[in-house]
Amino acid sequence: MADPIVVVMSEELRARIFTEADWDRLGRAGELSWVSDVSSSASVRTVLADARICVTGWDTPPLPAALFDDSRPGSHHGSHRLELVAHTGGSVRRLVPAVALEHGVRITQASAVLAEAVAEFAVMSIIAGLRDVVPFASAMRDGETWSRLVERPPGRLLRDQVVGIVGASRTGRATLHRLQPFGCRCLVADPFLTEDAAADLGVQRATLEELVERADVVSLHAPVLPETRGMLGRGLIGRLKPGALVVNTARSALVDSAALLEAAAAGRIQVVADVFDDEPLPADSEWRRCVGVVTTPHIAALTVETLHEQGAATVDEVLRFVNGAPLQHEVTRQAYQINA
Template sequence: MTAARRPRAMLAMHAELVHRLITPATMTRITQLADIDPALVVEDFRDPSAAATLGDVEVIFSSWGCPTIDSAILDAAPRLRAIVHAAGSVRHHVTDACWDRGIEVTSAAWANAIPVAEYTLAAILFSNKQVLRLSSAYRDRRRGLDWLGVDAVGNYRRTVGVVGASQIGRRVLALLRPHDFEVLLYDPYVAEAEAAELGVRSVTLDELCANSDVVSVHAPELPETHHLIDRRRLGSMRDGAVLINTARGSLVEQDALVEELSAGRLQAVIDVTSPNVLPADSPLYDLPNVLLTPHIAGSLGNEMHRLADAAADELARYAAGEPFAHPVLRAEFHRTA
C-alpha cells in the first residue's frame, strides 16, 4: 500500500515500551508513512517538547501509557483527526471529547486477542487432561499411571462454556471448532441465530455455569459485569469443573472462588486477579488445583510486534485516505473492554 501523503504524527506511550513494541523495520515503515519524530515519545501532553508539536499533529500513534486525550488536549491539537492504538483497550485515553469532535479511532485489540485465545485453548486442553494433578502425582510418587485413576481425564465430548463473544471470545470459539467439544455461549448481545452461525449453543449464564466442564471468561470489565461469576454461580459448577479467567479479576467473586478451590471442589486457571498482584499470603499461590500466571495471556515478547505492525497497517490506510480496517465505534464503546 502506497501512502498518498505523510500526515504529521506523534508517538504517545510509555517511553520504555517503544523498543519492545516496535521493531526497527516497523519504525522505518512508520517514519515513511508519517512525518513523525521517533525520538519523541510522549508520556505527558503538557510537557514542553510535546506541547510544541501537538498543534500540528494529525495522528496520535498510541499504546500502553498514552495520556488521556481530553478537551484541553484536543484544544491544543486542533488538527488531530485520528488515534491509532497499538494495543487493546482505548478506554484509558479516548474520552467522550474525542467522539464529540469526530476523531477516528482504531485499535489492535483484534491482534491482542490472538495470544489470549491461544493461551485459553491450551488451558482448556491441559485442564481437561488434568495435567496439573497428574504431573504433581507423578513427580511426588515416581510411579506411572497404573495407580492414578484417570477415568475422568480427557477432552472427548467435554462441554466448554464461553462467557462473552468479545473479540477474544470469538477467537476462542474459532480455535475450539476442530475439537470434539460441545460449546455453550453466554452473551446477552448475541442472538440464537448468530450463535448458531458461530457453531455454539446460546444459553443463560446460570445454564452455562451449571452444565460446563470448563467455564472460560471473556467478558469486558464493566459495572454490570462486576462479580459476574459470583458465589452462587461458582457453587452451581460441576465438581471438578475448571474456571479459566483471562479477562479481569473483578469479573469473578474471588473470595468465593478461593473457598471452592481450597475445598478442592473446582480447578482454576487464573491469569488475572483482584488486585492485579496478589498479596504474598494469598492461598492461590500454593493451591495444587490452581494454575496462576501473572497476566501473561495477552501480547508479550515478540507478540507485541504484531500490535505495532497492525497499527502501522492502519496508519498506512489513513495516509492513503482509506477507512480503518479495525475501527473502534462510539456506539459499541460502552460495552467493549
Template sequence: MSSSRPRTRTRPRTVLAMSGETRDAILLPAALERLARVADVQPALLVTDFGADDPAQRAALRDTEALFTGWGCPPLDAAALSAMPRLRTVVHAAGSVKHHITQEVWDRGITVSTAATANALPVAEYTVAAILFANKHVLGSARVYRETRTRVNLLAEFPGIGNYHRTVGLVGASRIGRRVAELLRPFDLRVLVHDPYLDEERAQALGAELTPLDALVAQSDVVSIHAPELPQTRHLFDARRLALMRDGATLVNTARGSLVDTDALVEELVSGRIDAVLDHTEPEVLPADSPLYDLPNVLLTPHIAGSQGGELHRLADAAVDELERYAHGLPFAHAVDPRTLHQQA
C-alpha cells in the same frame, strides 16, 4: 471514516504518544522504518505528557494529524486536544482505548482505531491451551505422577479424562471469546456461549449454543471468562454462581480479576471441588500469603496471556496497517465505534 472512496495517498504528520518502555518493546527498527514510509513522524519525539513545557513537542502536536498511541499514553482530554487543533485520528497499537480516549475525542469527530483484534490472538491461544489441558487433567495427573514417581492408573485416578465430547462454556462473545470459539472448531467439543448482546443466529455462526449463564456454568466441564470489566460484571462469578459449577470442572479467567469474587473462589478451590487457570486476579498481584500460589488445583500465571515478547510486534504491524489505510483515505479495518465502546473492555 464516512466514505470508503480512497483519496490520493498522503503521509500524515504523526506523533508517538506512549511510554518509552512501550515504544522500545513494540517498535523494532523494521516497524519504525515502515512507519516512517507511511507517515511523517519523528521517532525520537515521544510524548508522555501532553502538557509538557517542551517547544519541540508543542510544535509537533500543533501540526499533528494523527497520534500513534500505546500503553502509557496520557488521557486525551480537552486540555490535551486544545494543543492539537489539526488532530484527525488516533491509531492505538494496543487493546483497550478506554484509558486515553475521552468523550472530547468523539465530540471533535476524531476517528480511533485499535489493535485489540491483534492483541486478542495470544489470549485466545492461551485460553485454548488451558481448556485442552484442563480436560486432560494435566495439573492433577502431573501432581500424582510427581508424588508417586511410578506408573499412574489414569482411568482410576481420572475416569473422565480427555476432550472428546466435553462441554466448554464461553462467557462473553468478545473478540477473544469469538476467536476461542473459532480455534475450538477442530475439536470434538460442545461449545456453549453466553453474551447478552448475542443472538441465536450469531451464536450458531460461531459453532456454539446460546445458553443462559447459570445453565452454561452448570453444564460445562470448563468455563472460560471473556466478558468486559464493567460495573454490572463485577463479581459476575460470586459464591452462588461458582457453586453451580460441576465437581471437577475448571474455571479459566483471562479477562479481569474483578469478574470473580476472589474470596468465594478461594473457598471453592481450597475445598478441591473445582480447578482454576487464572491469568488475572483481584488484586492483580495477590497477597504473598494467598493460598492460590500453592494450591495443586490452580495454575496461576502473571498476566501473560496477552501480547508479550515477540507478540508485541504484531500490535505494531496492525497499527501501521491502519495508519496506512488512513493515509490512502480508506476506512479503518478495526475502527472503534463510540456507540458500542461501553460494551467492551
C-alpha cells in the same frame, strides 16, 4: 507539511511491538518523534501539544482529559490538534477518556489482532487444566516419587467435556473455532447471540445460569460492562459442577474474585487465571499460593508474532488515516462503551 506523529511508549515496548520495517513505514507517514518517558500523564500532555497523531502502548500513562478539551475543533496548539490516537494494544478505556470522542478525536486499537493468541492460550489452559499438567510438573520438580505421581487421579479428555463459553466476542468465537476439532460439546451464554448465529457456530445457546450448571469447563470471553461486572458471582460460583474448571483470560471484573478463590481453595473447582483485580499481582497474594489455582501474569495475548502484528496493524491504521481512507479498527462511541 508532514503530519506530526508522536509515539509514547517505553523503549522496551517499542522494540517488541515494531519491527524495523514497520518503524520505517511509520516514519515515512509523517514527522515522527518518540517519547520513551512514560512516567506521568503531565509529561504526555506537554509532548502531545502539537501532535496530530499519537501512537500508544499499554505502558503509556492515561491521557489527561484536559488534553482533549484543548483539542476540540477550532482550538489549536501550533498548526495541528490531536486527531487520532492509535493504540497498539486492546483496551483503550483506561488510556483515553471518553471526552476525546466528544471533541472529535478518533481512536483505533489492535484488539482484532489479539483474538487468535488469546483463544490459543484459552484452549491450552483448558487442556492443561483438565490434565492437571501444572500440579504434576510441580510435584515432579518437588521430588515426589514416581509411584505416588502415577497414583494421582487421572485427567479428563476434552472430547467428553461440556465447555461453556461466556461471551460470543471475537475472542470467544476464535476459541470456539479452535475447540471444534476436539469434539467437545459447547454452550455459549451471550444475550446478543441469535439462534441462527449459534447454529452457524455449531454451538448451543444457554443462559449463564444454565451454562454454569451444565458445563465442565467455563471460559470467560465477555467485555466488562455494567451488566457483566461481577456476572459470575458468589451464587453462580456455588452452582458450578464439582470439579469444574474456570478459565479467565478476559477480565477479573467479570467474576467475584474472592468467591472464586474460596471455591478453588476448598477443592470444589479448579481455576486458571491470567487476569486479576490487582495487577501486577502482589507477591503475597493468595492467588499465587492456592493449590486449586494456576496463575499466569496477563500473557494470554503475548506472543512474538502477535506483538509484531499489533505494530503492523497500527501502522496500517495510521497510513489509512493520513491518506484519508476508512479506518478498519476504529473505536466508535458505541464500541467504546461496549468493548473498548
